[in-house]
Amino acid sequence: MFDFGIWTSWIHSQLTALMPEGLAIFLECVAIGICLLLMYVVIAIIMIYMERKVCAAFQCRLGPTRVGPWGSIQVICDVFKMLTKEIITVRHSDKFLYNLAPYLVILASVMAFACIPVSRGLEILDFNVGVLFFMAASSIGVVGILLAGWSSNNKFSLIGAMRSGAQMISYELSIGLSILTIIVLTDTMQFSEIVMRQADGWFIFKGHIPAVIAFIIYLIAGNAEVNRGPFDLPEAESELTAGYHTEYSGMHFGLFYVAEFVNLFIVSSIAATIFLGGWMPLHIPGLDGFNAVMDYIPGFVWFFAKALFVVWLLMWIKWTFPRLRIDQILTLEWKYLVPIGLVNLLLMVVVVVFKLHF
Amino acid sequence: MENNTAIKDRITAIEPAAVWSEAGDGLFKVPAASFRHLAEQLRHAEGFDFLRSLTGVDEGEEGLGCIYHLENTGTGENVAVSALDTDRENASLPSVHDLWKGAGFNEREAYDFFGIKFIGHPDLRRLYLRDDWKGFPLRKDYDMSLNPLNMENEEANDDSPSYVMTKDGGYILKRHPLFEDQEYVINIGPQHPATHGVLRFRVSLEGEIIKKLDVHCGYIHRGIEKLCESMTYPQTLGFTDRLDYLGAMQNRHALCMCIEKAMGLEVSDRIRYIRTIMDELQRIDSHLLFIACLSQDMGALEVFFLGFRDREKVLDILEQTTGGRLIQAYNRIGGVQADIHPDFVKKVKEFIKYMRPKLQEYHEIFTGNVIVQQRLEGTGVLSREDAISFGATGGTGRASGWACDVRKRHPYGVYDKVDFKEIVLDNGDCFDRYMVRVKEIEESLNIVEQLIDNIPEGEYLMKTKPIIKLPEGSWYSAVEGSRGEFGVYLESRGDKSPYRLKFRSTGLPLVSCIDTISRNAKIADLIAIGGTLDYVVPDIDR
């Protein structure tokens, strides 16, 4: 497996040779920040394009075809349009919070995005409580959404924001529980370490029954966490026109729009990292030849393949299922997912204590 | 109308002042003062529980008034009663909203158009026009220049007026608040994706729960009935297609039937067959769109596209013969516009073969989905009594256990010759309303299948005079539209254009019952209720 750490430490050593270490680290931070944002945008564009094509395929349509081959640069058009569109500020709105909200959402999204280990040595934020940090960072987003709904001075927005608050805070619990289940198995909260421990088999195989249950709970809760169908109540088009971002236009709306899709990617890639081995190739203990062949495929290919597979799964769900109702969403979480998650956690502890895992 | 002899005697016994007038279908003329007594007796003693249609009329010298078409759903008896008030300035009639709930909105309509004050009506606001509208447009002496285009935003009225009778025979105006100051009122529509057009609800919420709902119509009120009064009979046909554009064939069929009845024209069997087949194809088209829109409202976008995919197949068939996709302009007085296309029979058969398995697909993707069932079952329950009282016909009524199919009650076309089931379910909830329509697609396929091979030879257009004049009188005829009973009330004074032409809206009764069935439901339920009631807004507003 190629380790990108070689490059990064080489760059670091070159820079420290030229300048004092503080400046070098500062420069590195800037460069990494730029790379991160670029990657963020690229992922967003890929996700939006994928969404359009996938949903078109489910709906017996073609999706965008005119701009670029197979409509592949359609999203870039949208970006140009969004950037040059007027940003309306609503009178009687709370202007400071109104303008702050989209940036809070995007900030939470970028911070969570930075946690993702793309390949060996390509982790940006990687420390011993990485999972905790990820959970904390991603939950800032709900503040942004609540602020957006509140400050817009629009009743639809407010209802959307309240729904979103109730929904996201509830489902965070399930996400936490299902990740915790795996942490019990790994005894580490560092993402790179979690991936490394899956070298002899992904956790979904190693943890067998409790891991599969945790994976399913994670998918459901993760889908709810990013407000996508069938959990898209906060922006339910047919009920609340556009939910919490009803009053946002231009790039402010664009930020919400982008954050939604990147959040989908983040949730999927965390699922891929924790349950499906992240960038770790498929290894079957005992088959050394097979493992060696698998190792020739670069880590980031594995990572993106797995993450996009999960994304595709979530898109499939979104375009097939109708929307739930708010009371059903809360019932599902508090009466089913949380108890199941707790019991599942207990089950995993039993599995670990008695060494029943592979 | 049928069975008139027996009912005539009974009505004269109840109210000696009632006069039978023979012209056309015939109706009883009752003075306004004794109308309330007759109405109560008809409702409670005689069991006329279904108000088919309430038509405001301006009879010039004779005054302003209303014509009530009543039906006894038990025995199938029909009667028409007209009540006129001679005082044009202060026309008033006793309200019957407590006898037939459906009268509530219809009386508001009559007040809106004719300025008839209904004494005792709890909420006598204008239904279609703006509150600051001057004059009453359907009166014969209405001046068009009174109301230029007003671009000021309309203020929503928060209290409703009502006229209450005093002891000395006069009446006073009272105002009741609609919404209290503390209530959290949100405004859904007129531009809102879930209202299927430009309907507007004002909803008072407590959290997500609906406490009260106030319907505002009229955002697409186009004054069709008034326009018809200045047009010749063939010209009036054009408007029917644009009323309920998903039941274009059926609507036009109703008006043609009414005019033909008035002319005494008997159409050939071929025409009846073609009209019936076209009606059923249109019904399939409409129900497919219903499924599509319902699923879109509920967020399951895939089914939306499936519905449209199959709908295009129906439109292809219709287009080949009629030339139009949505607005076909196919029926004419005394027949149809053009003979069926040579490929028509073949195409229809292919379609039937194609459609049956596709219905299964809908069941697999949508009906069987647990979320769909959870959301539709038990929400928005409309009881049978309420359905009849509101006059909610069509799939909505049949889902509540009321066998209200006009095709069975008053057969027209060739429905008496075909064998088909009337789908009646009992629960009256959203899920049943959905299921009724899906099953009706199957029944419609059956009907078309029975007829398609047996279209007899004959004329497709009967010879009529170049200028059509109808004798004096009034007629009512109805068809089973895609979403309920679509009736046409035609009053002629012997001219080449109608004196009064009223379309019984299929959607107005459906909308009038929304407040009742959506109380204590959630906002998301309101969307499901609106979707399953399946109203078309231009048909409500006319």
Place this chain on the structure above:
Amino acid sequence: MKRNVDIKSMKYEDFNDNEYIEQMLKELRENGTNVIVGCLDDVIEWGRSNSLWPLTFATSCCGIEFMAIGAARYDFARFGFEVARASPRQADFIMVAGTITNKMAPVLKRLYDQMADPKYVVATGGCAISGGPFQKSYHVVNGVDKIIPVDVYIPGCPPRPEAMLYGLMQLQRKVKAQRFFGGVNKSISEKEYEKLMREDTNKAEDNRDYDESGLA
């Protein structure tokens, strides 16, 4: 820099009934533009024209055909009209599909005002263009161009989906002939616009209980 307009999949000759755009293009070509500004304009207009998001707005019959062009057979997503937004703030053009009545007129105007610039209007069907069959009615606006500025008219009652697609591609072409920098297409200058806005604000200040929270 000379400018030309090209819409993929539709030949230039096929747009042969629109002298107004020809005129605009001629003007642009004659005067020419700065290379940098011109290139930026090109990019922005290319983006805008290929990413026109409609407002989900329909009043009557034409609305069903509008839904039909979104559906599988006609699929306007191919041209980038895909994302129909329910909130006017996020939509780029409003397709007036159906009759506009006197009661609806202020609402439509308000919807148009709520949209963010650049915004376009497509009048679809006889009713929206001139009142159509309901022209003599007491409650129908005879053409939406009496209320809001219209960019493209699509005749028909209702227009076939193909006609609607053609109309939307005409709109794309029109958008491409605009200039982002320079404000050629603004019928009023910035100053006048600001003055109007100030008047509007003062008017709204006068009656403060005016509720602008709800949409329309």
